[in-house]
Amino acid sequence: MSENQLSKSRALAAKVIFASLNILKEKGGELSGREVIDEVEKRVNLDEWAKERYEKTGYIRWHSILHFFTIDCIKAGFLVKKKGVWFLTPEGEDALKLGEIGLLNEATKKYKEWKLKKDLASEQNLIEEQTNGTIEREQELAIDEIEQLALDGIRKTINTKNPYEFQDLAAALLRAMGYFTPFVAPRGKDGGIDIVAYRDPLGTQAPRIKIQIKHRESSTPVQDVRQLMGLLQKDGDVGIFFSTGGFTPDAKATARSSHVHVELIDLERFINLWQEFYEKLTDEDKAMLPLLPIYFIAPSS
Numbered sequence: 591m592s593e594n595q596l597s598k599s600r601a602l603a604a605k606v607i608f609a610s611l612n613i614l615k616e617k618g619g620e621l622s623g624r625e626v627i628d629e630v631e632k633r634v635n636l637d638e639w640a641k642e643r644y645e646k647t648g649y650i651r652w653h654s655i656l657h658f659f660t661i662d663c664i665k666a667g668f669l670v671k672k673k674g675v676w677f678l679t680p681e682g683e684d685a686l687k688l689g690e691i692g693l694l695n696e697a698t699k700k701y702k703e704w705k706l707k708k709d710l711a712s713e714q715n716l717i718e719e720q721t722n723g724t725i726e727r728e729q730e731l732a733i734d735e736i737e738q739l740a741l742d743g744i745r746k747t748i749n750t751k752n753p754y755e756f757q758d759l760a761a762a763l764l765r766a767m768g769y770f771t772p773f774v775a776p777r778g779k780d781g782g783i784d785i786v787a788y789r790d791p792l793g794t795q796a797p798r799i800k801i802q803i804k805h806r807e808s809s810t811p812v813q814d815v816r817q818l819m820g821l822l823q824k825d826g827d828v829g830i831f832f833s834t835g836g837f838t839p840d841a842k843a844t845a846r847s848s849h850v851h852v853e854l855i856d857l858e859r860f861i862n863l864w865q866e867f868y869e870k871l872t873d874e875d876k877a878m879l880p881l882l883p884i885y886f887i888a889p890s891s
């Protein structure tokens with residue numbers, strides 16, 4: 591089937607889905623959903639129709655179409671989403687060989703196969719499958735878009751903070767995880783260490799943790815990670831590097847292969863940890879980045 595034979599929505603879906611999976615492949619197989627969307631907008635020629643907002647929901651048309659058809663890709667095993675981060679699977683990388691239309695058709699085909707098996711197991715009839723399948727996919731789409739909006743809001747709030755405010759957030763997170771933070775660097779020179787954390791108030795128990803903070807848009811290079819490694823001189827020293835701009839591939843590889851333990855925490859991981867340990871934060875620490883949990887009926891899997 592040629593692009594001219596597709597509906598306008600499906601033709602757009604083929605372009606943005608193919609671009610998304612290609613972007614993930616180029617970026618090493620994983621990227622935050624927001625970064626994928628931003629990169630798709632740069633690469634795909636989107637007309638005014640694609641950029642229109644739906645009157646009822648306020649969502650941008652091409653965003654909704656992308657989210658809608660990523661559900662097909664997930665059920666087809668081409669894509670995995672975890673807490674705002676998208677992961678390309680080996681099957682998804684192979685599917686790129688099918689081209690834009692072929693990939694989308696294969697994803698939709700596999701989605702229908704998955705849905706039919708699910709409903710047959712539940713003794714649903716074909717009419718119910720067609721009706722409920724649409725409803726369930728719309729529910730998943732709504733949750734996916736709302737979750738993305740929520741994560742975008744958290745990211746934007748963190749990015750508006752200055753480096754010292756983000757440093758305070760990192761210290762608060764460590765305290766919620768059960769660590770003591772006797773040293774949080776004041777403004778000015780810190781000797782390469784922004785926070786020191788211990789398991790006990792006096793620092794007599796290992797690990798003794800030295801933390802470096804970089805609050806910026808650009809990725810942290812390998813040289814900065816090596817600098818932190820050089821400060822881990824005693825047995826029981828562990829390094830943690832917070833970087834809101836993420837890390838270069840060399841920085842990640844160096845941390846993985848190092849004989850000293852250095853944990854890398856990018857913005858996505860920070861947000862996940864803040865959500866996970868939020869209830870263990872003090873009220874004062876919560877106030878620095880307050881969250882409101884909202885519960886939905888989970889779509890069946």
